[in-house]
Amino acid sequence: MTASHSGFCALLRAWRDRLSPADAGLPAMPGRRAPGLRREELAQLAGLSVDYVLRLEQSRAKNPSPQVVGALARALQLSRAERDQLYRSAGLLPPQDGTVSTHVPPGIQRLAARLGDVPIGVFTAGWTLVWWNAMWSALHSDPSVLPTAERNLARALFGSGAVHGSMFAVQAERGQDAFAASIVADLKDAVSRYPADAELDRLVRELRAMSDDFAHHWATQTAAAQHTTDRKTIHHPEVGDILLDCDILLVPGADLRMVTYTAAAGTSDAGKLDLLRVTADRTADALP
Incomplete structure (x- = not known):
């Protein structure tokens, strides 16, 4: 599959902005300017470095692995359809039926x-x-x-x-x-x-x-x-x-x-x- 880097970046930012820190189990922090997750918080939830998340969002890191995309999908609490969309935007095939699922609803x-x-x-x-x-x-x-x-x-x-x-x-x-x-x-x-x-x-x-x-x-x-x-x-x-x-x-x-x-x-x-x-x-x- 062919990756759409701009599409992947846009999805990552949009879904990060959408997720409430409370739903992600993070404490409410004073002075937040946006309702969604910070990059640092997404990195923590996905088990990735902050720098790598930043480079992904800025299209400076290309071709993320299936493991990275799966970790991001779980951290962003995506539905199955959204998870599959994120995989495709990264140029990857979504997880197939008949394999162990790593998706957490x-x-x-x-x-x-x-x-x-x-x-x-x-x-x-x-x-x-x-x-x-x-x-x-x-x-x-x-x-x-x-x-x-x-x-x-x-x-x-x-x-x-x-x-x-x-x-x-x-x-x-x-x-x-x-x-x-x-x-x-x-x-x-x-x-x-x-x-x-x-x-x-x-x-x-x-x-x-x-x-x-x-x-x-x-x-x-x-x-x-x-x-x-x-x-x-x-x-x-x-x-x-x-x-x-x-x-x-x-x-x-x-x-x-x-x-x-x-x-x-x-x-x-x-x-x-x-x-x-x-x-x-x-x-x-x-x-x-």
């Missing part, structure tokens, strides 16, 4: 944004992280510093890349082996439903080659075990060990998993979450 993003006090991460069927809030970054470390392809839970568990050592250590109450097995089972289920997805196939082949544990689970796991509430201990460098309830909420019609962490009110762990909330607020306040 705007309603899901608005819902998650309004739950800003809770660490939330949204994952694809292949356990790739495609959306997170500031509390997630405060709890687990900032995913935006990782390459897009590395933001995958299976890679964090079994791989040897950047993500493997980036997240703070997490211990599942029902056992790490059972948790790992459930992730592999989910991937096996995803492969059966998305056999044409090249990225998912590459992920599985790489993990089978590099991890004996993954290969063992892949060979022995026959069906995805139903996810239930688990309690996770996060070994956090700032607040120490924090024990939280971890719930996985499925998004009907979108094949997404929304992972949330909560603590009972009045507990020491809830107090530690409050401390992390201060960190998250400081990060938001540090935006230019």
Whole structure:
């Protein structure tokens, strides 16, 4: 396909101006001259540099990758039709049916944004992280510093890349082996439903080659075990060990998993979450 750089730039600016910071889960800042997002805010939400977003809007950066366009579409809370329009304006084919969707519906993003006090991460069927809030970054470390392809839970568990050592250590109450097995089972289920997805196939082949544990689970796991509430201990460098309830909420019609962490009110762990909330607020306040 042929890119229309002026069209891509115009869409990017128009949709950035359209999105309310509140709907994106950003705090209201005094002295805003426009109702939409600032470039710095879009860059933060998409996990891109501010300079790169500026160059995209000024048509000085051409031929953005599918991963970049997908991240921008999610950050701008585009509908499927708008997402496809953005892909085409960048000279790319939109994501095809039969592959793992990375699209997060705007309603899901608005819902998650309004739950800003809770660490939330949204994952694809292949356990790739495609959306997170500031509390997630405060709890687990900032995913935006990782390459897009590395933001995958299976890679964090079994791989040897950047993500493997980036997240703070997490211990599942029902056992790490059972948790790992459930992730592999989910991937096996995803492969059966998305056999044409090249990225998912590459992920599985790489993990089978590099991890004996993954290969063992892949060979022995026959069906995805139903996810239930688990309690996770996060070994956090700032607040120490924090024990939280971890719930996985499925998004009907979108094949997404929304992972949330909560603590009972009045507990020491809830107090530690409050401390992390201060960190998250400081990060938001540090935006230019």
